[in-house]
Amino acid sequence: MSEKRSRVSIAGSLLVASYAFTGPLASRLVSRFGTRKVCVLGGFLSAVGLAVASAMNSLLGLIATYSIITGFGFGLMYISSIVAVANHFTKKRSLAIGICLCGAGVGTFLLAPLESYLTEAYGRRAAFLCMSGFCLVAMLGGLVMRPVKFVNPVQTEVRRIEEEGPTGLKEKIITLLIDRDLYRSPEFGLFMVVDLC
Template structure:
């Protein structure tokens, strides 16, 4: 009786070439999974407007009271970013993103059955905000880890999918509300979106020393050390980044929250047409597309010419478009085009700043560090939303607000190139010298 050779039964180890192929593919697999998850979590924020009237009718509440739900969503998505980052560091990316996906699904399904406004605050405002925040932080962490040489592009692609994702769901959800009602729509899409996020999260995993290919090794322009949140918060560099991001976010979030009021200010009514389409819905559609496309575009540019020079270009673009909108906004075509340029000039902060943060402070604590940076969005939403509205009520004019926002954009552009860049270069060089010593 002959015995088979043990060499034919033993598993064949992967060749070095095979391992290199796996390592080369892995970052792109993570990018695709992250893009899918980001598209799925965009709906709670960007299709909320479709739910406003049905909820007002079913709950019999005022518009202002109902919109507290959306404010709570923003607070629990971005305002408590440090808590999201802290939790992300305690779990695997797979577990954390899946938990976020389940929370999003639970929030929509439970919102379908609420009978009072306080319950809606909890189900849609709090649960959706936390769920989307968890997925967002998990995905951004993976992008900055897996793509050190293409960090701006990868973060931009993921963040761009968050901006563009609702385009896929807006019309199906609107049709479902008309044909099947609010309750059925929330349940069905809650299940679908949650399932997509959970399935995408199953393949997510962080970088380890053995699965990062040489092609993706960290470039010499980034920090050689990894700083935790406490160390980062002690540096003037982080607070300058935070300050600049908040300034630019203020203008963009003013445009998002006040676009309807701005249209009225410029005389753009429901009957105003551009290319045969209502001007305001057309502007909203183009704005959403611009807000998504700008993130991978300027992220890709920043990988080639640097983060801070890219900020100079983008921020000055927003300042110019704000001033042009103030001058020519009464023209429907100009209103539609220039509002899109405003969005194209500010949305890139969600690719440039996470990438720059990872460049400066490393990727080991990326989730927790990014959580602190997210608070800049909450600050911008307050300044660009209720504060800008209050200033308008006091002055009865948008002119002062437009000039202030353009001034903030110009200041942010100059600070980015002439203060932030040299400060960041000195910090990175200092970190490398400390490591070598």
């Protein structure tokens, strides 16, 4: 791919953007399907995105595969792993989540030089395929996530519908992608501003 480095960096920036914007949808999927399925799906999408990106020769193809598909998969893995930690720790939950978030930072810190080495030594295609393999290994981490038993969700949902009252068409459409409690929160506007930044 004969593109300028500044133009290729757009793909990396868009990866981070799609990863971040996946958050509300990922949390909705985790609530509905559980952490295990969402994490495995995220690992699979990331692996596919990176593998297909290794064959791309255009910037547009790289953006479609690496930035969007892989970014979406990373977002699914990230949110499901944080929720899994939060679900399993009732005592010292904040410490457990803090360690989980630090682990993400340490992984990013350690993988950056490895990716640079692989790219310089074996080329971009081999580096993408190697990262795709790491994502497949991450799927194994998702498979060992076990569900946590909570209160009866049907009773909770009935109680919530009774408390919430009627909803408009706009809210029904928005809550297909974003959890209703998040959307109705007074801090929702602030959340969106922070998420966009």
